[in-house]
Amino acid sequence: MLSIPMILEMVMEALFVIVDLYFVSKISVDAVATVGLTESVIMMVFAIAFGISAAATAMVARRIGEGNKEAAAIAAAQTILVGFSVAAVLGIFGLVYAEDVLRMMGAEEQLIATGSGYTKIMLGTNFVILLLFLLNGIFRGIGDAAIAMRSLWIANGLNIILDPLFIFGIGPFPELGVQGAAVATSIGRGTGVLYQLWILYKGSAIIQLRLKHFRLNIPIIKQILNLSAGGAGQHIIGTASWIFLMRFVAVFGSAEVAGYTTAIRVVFFTILPSWGMAMAAATLVGQNLGAKQPERAETSVWRTAYMNMTFLFFVSIVFFLFAQPIIGLFTNEAEVIRAGSMSLKILCIGYVFYAYGMVISQAINGAGDTKTPTILNLIAFWVVEIPLAAFMAFSLGWGPEGVYWTVAISETVFAILCIVVFRRGKWKEVRL
Numbered sequence: 041m042l043s044i045p046m047i048l049e050m051v052m053e054a055l056f057v058i059v060d061l062y063f064v065s066k067i068s069v070d071a072v073a074t075v076g077l078t079e080s081v082i083m084m085v086f087a088i089a090f091g092i093s094a095a096a097t098a099m100v101a102r103r104i105g106e107g108n109k110e111a112a113a114i115a116a117a118q119t120i121l122v123g124f125s126v127a128a129v130l131g132i133f134g135l136v137y138a139e140d141v142l143r144m145m146g147a148e149e150q151l152i153a154t155g156s157g158y159t160k161i162m163l164g165t166n167f168v169i170l171l172l173f174l175l176n177g178i179f180r181g182i183g184d185a186a187i188a189m190r191s192l193w194i195a196n197g198l199n200i201i202l203d204p205l206f207i208f209g210i211g212p213f214p215e216l217g218v219q220g221a222a223v224a225t226s227i228g229r230g231t232g233v234l235y236q237l238w239i240l241y242k243g244s245a246i247i248q249l250r251l252k253h254f255r256l257n258i259p260i261i262k263q264i265l266n267l268s269a270g271g272a273g274q275h276i277i278g279t280a281s282w283i284f285l286m287r288f289v290a291v292f293g294s295a296e297v298a299g300y301t302t303a304i305r306v307v308f309f310t311i312l313p314s315w316g317m318a319m320a321a322a323t324l325v326g327q328n329l330g331a332k333q334p335e336r337a338e339t340s341v342w343r344t345a346y347m348n349m350t351f352l353f354f355v356s357i358v359f360f361l362f363a364q365p366i367i368g369l370f371t372n373e374a375e376v377i378r379a380g381s382m383s384l385k386i387l388c389i390g391y392v393f394y395a396y397g398m399v400i401s402q403a404i405n406g407a408g409d410t411k412t413p414t415i416l417n418l419i420a421f422w423v424v425e426i427p428l429a430a431f432m433a434f435s436l437g438w439g440p441e442g443v444y445w446t447v448a449i450s451e452t453v454f455a456i457l458c459i460v461v462f463r464r465g466k467w468k469e470v471r472l
Contacts, residue, residue: 105330
């Protein structure tokens with residue numbers, strides 16, 4: 041029951057990019073490539089957001105498990121302070137270096153000229169992305185995932201309505217092209233954040249935030265930063281590897297980038313619901329360890345992983361059989377459909393292993409051990425994935441297919457490592 045609203049929450053998160061891609065694809069292939077290249081970099085913001093969110097979930101869940109709501113409120117407020125500080129630095133960087141970011145990703149000058157505005161807006165308003173994840177992490181920690189789900193309903197509803205209005209200039213709205221997608225998404229996410237803050241302030245949630253909770257608490261902030269570093273490190277490692285992969289794919293042209301981008305978004309649409317189950321496991325681990333029930337925590341993780349595996353197995357069958365018509369929903373370009381369907385077929389082969397890797401790694405995070413999953417990510421996605429992708433794509437001459445096969449292989453390695461570490465049981469001994 042805890043995972044159901046989290047699954048719906050992550051479906052809503054995936055919808056942001058799916059909706060943007062649908063409307064942006066009506067403009068041009070370069071517009072789709074702009075979204076893909078920018079999203080590859082925005083994933084670094086997601087990585088940091090996931091890190092702080094993991095810290096918030098672990099600390100708040102542990103305090104709730106102990107029955108200490110006041111301590112949970114203090115932990116929540118301090119994570120918000122950390123989130124605001126990080127977002128300010130990232131926002132300034134994005135506004136100043138947006139064009140350089142696209143150039144670094146291998147974008148052509150024409151694409152940079154037409155798409156840098158989109159990148160500036162997305163990076164400049166990164167605080168709405170970061171806070172949306174962070175605050176949802178707090179709600180997950182207290183076991184009230186329904187509020188997190190509702191905030192994303194609001195954000196997505198606005199995004200779906202505003203996307204075509206700002207992109208195509210319908211009615212009194214200005215025609216902003218691909219930049220309009222960024223404006224609509226930022227407004228939608230920002231509204232969702234305001235809703236979350238209002239819930240925490242007025243006390244509709246299990247905890248209620250007041251100004252006293254925002255007084256700097258250095259020991260707690262240090263603990264948050266320590267946990268966040270591990271959580272963010274995991275996603276930064278994974279995201280950096282995705283950036284390298286996108287850079288490899290960019291060598292083969294805009295059609296390959298657009299096809300790969302579309303396939304990845306379709307993959308994320310199904311994997312993000314699985315992240316909902318994974319984060320449910322993290323909450324159960326944190327609360328059960330706080331309540332001194334480690335065996336119950338372990339059982340919940342194995343059951344969640346099995347459910348996730350079953351779900352992704354059936355999804356992989358559908359994607360493999362219907363890859364071409366699925367990609368065709370987002371573009372009419374024959375080359376993009378060819379590239380996208382090829383990558384989708386290969387990527388979905390590793391779905392069964394994705395299921396166990398994501399659930400178990402998040403469960404260990406929920407116990408307060410964010411360092412171990414970071415090391416496992418480093419091995420799977422830097423030591424294995426990046427060198428193997430370069431070797432298979434260029435040395436063996438497999439082209440973009442070599443990149444896609446590498447993803448399935450490295451995710452399998454990651455899942456096996458997670459299972460081995462989890463069975464050792466050291467995560468049960470973590471103290472927060």
